[in-house]
Amino acid sequence: MSPGRRPERDLDLTRLGSALLAGAAWMLFGAATHAHVSSLVHWRTILVAILSLTALRIVPVALSLAGSGLRRPTVLFVGWFGPRGLPSVVFALIASEELARHPGARTSSPRSQRRSCSASSPTD
Known part of the structure; x- marks a missing residue:
């Protein structure tokens, strides 16, 4: 390697070329499958998929947080922005490992957690 060259710049x-080619490959894939998929999928299917990924996700979160003492804006925030699917499991495993690693660590009670979450959320 010559003295003035930086490997990360090389x-x-x-990196830019691979990103460009990856984008082009996905564009070609979308163009090739559009005609076939659009004949199989109805607008109702797309509507249910979009609602499932957005608004319908809030319902089970709200049910699971019922009785927690959290206010409605907090529940809506958690339902909308909370982890989805596999990340939920990964976050739970990380938390479990951290708690096991520090057995003497002081944890807060559910009551203090409710107060801190409620205090940080906007008012109704």
């Missing part, structure tokens, strides 16, 4: 062109 990789910039490679």
Whole structure:
């Protein structure tokens, strides 16, 4: 390697080129499958999929937080922005490992957690 060259700069062109090619591949894939998929999928299916990924997700979160003492804006915030699917499991495993690693660590009670969450959320 010559004295004035930086390896990370040499990789910039490679990274940009691979990102461009990946984008082009996905664009070609979408163009190729659009005609086939659009004939199989109805507008109602798309509507249910979009609602499931957005608004319908809030309902089970609200049910699971019922009785927690959290206010409605807090529940809506958690339902909308909370982890989805596999990240929920991963976050639970990380928390479990951290709690097991520090057995003497002081944890807050559910009552103090409710107060801190309620205090940080906007008012109704």
